[in-house]
Amino acid sequence: MSVPPPGLQAAQADAQALAPFTTWPDGTGGAALSQFQVAGMHCAACSGLIEAALLKLPGVAQASVNPASARLSLRWRPAQLALADVLAALRAIGYEVTPDVAAPARELRRRERRQALWRLFVAGFLMMQVMMLATPAYVAEAGELSADLDRLLRWGSWVLTLPVMAFAAGPFFSGAWRQLQARRLGMDVPVALGIAVTFVASTGALFDPAGLLGHEVYFDSLTMFVALLLLARWFELGARHRAAEALEAVAGALPGAAERLLDDGRSERVPPEALRVGDRIRVAAGEAFAADGQVLAGQGLVNEALLTGESAPVPKAPGDAVVAGSINLDGSLVVSVQRVGADTTAQGIVRLMQQAQSQRPLAGGVLDRVAARFTAVVLLLALGAGLAWWWIEPSRAVAVAVAVLIVTCPCALTLAAPAAWLTASGALARRGLLLADLSALERLCEVGTVVFDKTGTLSEDRLLLRRHWARGADADALLPVARSLAALSRHPHAQAIADGASAGNWHDVREVAGRGVEARDAAGQLWRLGAPGWVSASPDPEARLAFGPDGEACMLWLDLAEVTRADAAEAVAALQAQGLRVRLLSGDQPAAVARMADMLGMADWTAGATPASKLAAVRGWQADGERVLMVGDGINDAPVLAAADVRIAMGQGAMLARSAADALLVSNRLSALPLALALALRTRRVLRQNLAWSALYNLACVPLALAGLLPPLAAGIGMAASSLLVVLNAQRLAR
Template structure:
């Protein structure tokens, strides 16, 4: 807790102190949303315990804990509840939490990994020693092992088991006690009960071989069971920590200082936090961009892999956008700052990943309740088995009851869903598609129609020169085009920037920009030229032209068109190959929409649509039974995005976290859409495999345990193996 601000009380916990791990979605006067990393969680039941404990505190609006990522999202009012009271309430029920800023959260994970590794090591090392001492009793023939030597070996097993019980198995007992105290049944209850009953029964048999507990001891089975279960939890912990590490890699990608240019031409080193929109910063080769912006001067290659998942560097030139956290590989840039602080792409990614990792999808809650009911049945079944065998063969009653408790532990059941969802969301994040709602993975499986917006979605933000011509016979169209490009470099209008294509604007004088018209300037001979609206450049404009350049003697007509994204055609083809309908729904002019549809081979398209007509069209398709995935830019498409069954917003724009979107495509690579649909179906298959394995495992092993054919050792191996199976099976989703 040393990383927290000293004396952080309600009166002092202002927005600035909470800012690194808190947002205010309802405004500064509303409830805060704080993110925490929690240590000490071992099963899905822990989520409910933490949520229940926090719900009792004054000022807490709501709490959501994701067991797979061990993250807590707390909606609360800091003015009514000190942060110290929140942390104390968690400690009182056996958990430690730290605000999810990089340093303390990373240290907390390091400590958790270190302690978990020590527990595995102690249990594994002593298990081997116990097995070594127990081996003679297994291999010796009748009368070969002297009774006093046999008793000495058993005492040695008992002594070696004590550290396993006190240290390695500690989390199971603490978890079970916490769950029982909260009147909940989680995975730790049958595990702890099985461990305790096995140890007590074996100890009784050791101290009094002729007593009611019989003469059999199970110290070897007990230590192996604890070691295997801790090993399974170690793998689960590793998967959870890798997700948190990926989040911190993005959060920590911003530089600690940057070079800000003053108006007088000088510069100063400042922290990124003091930058404001409109500032100019210089980024040298090898440095990271401190804010989102647009390149004013310079060109080179930029590595955006950390933010977009694109491993190959991207070429950047004048007019191109750059994002905070990306790295200049070989060029020097001057950038106009457009977004700073929490509004940058990097921080938007962090918020979305935090939101997704803090969620508990509906199916996850259902599995928690199923697991709780299943645990109650298991306990009754174990008691019944023990009582039944006590009348049949008292010496085997304890072993049978313990085997039933161990073999039916619902670890695999409660790990099945979160392991698959968390792994799949991490895979999509590496491809530049960030899930804001994990339930979208399940809803994607039902999609049969994909609807694209055009501008900013299928097309790039920039325009491209499609064709040019001149109405004057004998005029040199190519020479006029070069002069037009030169003049266009002096204007910041998007049409002019598309035409300039990174060229310089030397040789012009008396440059003047006319609002709503274009730009005019004089050449070296004093002739005045204009570039802009065709009707402003010429008294007889060509209706096919979008832009014109000329003077009083000659005119060059230019037609600009939107450039499709490089992978748009491939993405559309991939979606059709998956058997999906692809539609284009745009508010742009029908002829422009028709050209884009023809270029991408989209048969179903509609142009000139208003937000209301877009909404009506989607609702009509849904009324016909279609399940719609809408992909839009998240700016003008909010109503239709909200109405779609699944919605993906493109990553450009000032506000990243669109409230209507289930996911954000920060890479702007459309191939991530068919890849996400394919991965969603694969995730569902993996989830069903995990659940089927858990069910088949119990159906096969419970009768064996009840019949006395499954000893505690084999039950422990089976239970731990089932947990390992679901975690490792989910890791296949890393490959997509």
């Protein structure tokens, strides 16, 4: 037995260790694409810090962090860089990172959530105590509060503020320090500076009321500001964790073990990883399917919410496909395994969701750069305001500078895009449409033409016997004989005729490629089922198939029809109602295409199209100014999918078509398409609302802060409320 060389063994070992959270686009030993979960992120600027730190490491080709989902996608070469070095590099700049596999990621989120809750509790509880101590100074009439008691209450406020500064406000200071070390101006810089200046100024006023910093203290405003900020971040953290948990629900859908049937009639319990293509497994009621496959025996109802987002049970019978992670609700099913491990539909869904949640939208990167410049302007503006008020009224200079710093923090600005896009992608995923490229949401808004392939897209991948007739014989008597011969063939046309019939007493069965199937009956007579020109010397032009004995005049003619997807007509009508031009572009015969177009109410159709002519047609429409959404499934759709402005592939389509797509319709429900187009427009509206609110908030509050009319407490409430409003407004897209 040959032993692999040490280098190959090491590469195989690395691939095996990284397998739960890594794919190898270029094959094992090449560049790896790994997914990680990040803890400690508090703003969009953190994304840039993490990416910059990783890109300095040898072997890292690309790093992308989505600030809304806190998910890192890393393209790197494990042969040049160890995983431990990646984790150490990020730990060195203050971020905890774990491979995006269920157990470690759950533990990381649990720690992050627990620490965030403790910080919020400390800030909130002590804020209430500080407010209680500050209240007498606000409500007392002149002379009612003695100087000694007032000073004692202020000292008490200072003592209670110390844990807020040392513990609760820690993320703001550590985030600001990391950003300054990386020579970046993120949102934590003005926040931390505002907190620090407020505390120092208030402390100075407490220790020396007659000094340059005046006698006013802002411990109540400071603690409330920190508590409000932490509350807003708690809600943001919850939104990120819900997105991660939804992904894990898909990743963890596989059962812990499967019952594999052996050739000798026995069975054994094995882990899903041990299954191989061709194995037979038995799935009892209440169990999940461990692999993609086809039902061989049994009938039952299956919950396919994994694909469709709906829990309505789907009936399954022999010949029907089942997917890993779906649940058998009743009955016992025997399934032939067709796809296992990373090839299953469930794992494909996981990879697409990881890819989408790890992306930083192009608009998000632009906003990050705008926010960085905006922060620089804010710091200069706060410094100028402080100096100006120092000459006008020194006792108010610090308060004005702090209010400017706080009120102009661009949290809402940088959260606007990622919050909306991530929420919309999650809503589409629940409807069975998985985005591989988040920017497709933006491009969907510009679509004016929707182009459908026919076979496998508007129609299902099966045929139905539409009618049968005979020449020189009884058609109804010949049909059961034809069914029994068709049962011996796996060709889709034969399976449509067989319709579950049992094979007859045939021998010398032979399948002729491109022609059909032939066999001899008990009397030795040769019968054929297949192409009319092969079975009969004078074929009926209306028939798609023929059946009859060789050399005899009696003949059975059969016509097959494609089965239109249940919601195809509804989807086409909805798209047309949205004002879109809907076209049918197919390589099938004109009669079949015309029949399908007529059934679905599509006036614009093309038949007999080759891959090259499909591509030319789409490019011609684009040259006329149309923005094209292409929906297809087959290998011959890959070129035209790549050329379209937006590309959606059917979930059961060819891998080549899926790799060229912006989104994957895993539910195969076409009704998700008009919903996606409508949601894309809603997402753009919400994004614009978020940006408009951020701009309006700053335009209204900055002049007030500069004029000294906005105290630090009000500025803190406004800043925290604006961030919270942006996140909550984006959550409307989840409905």
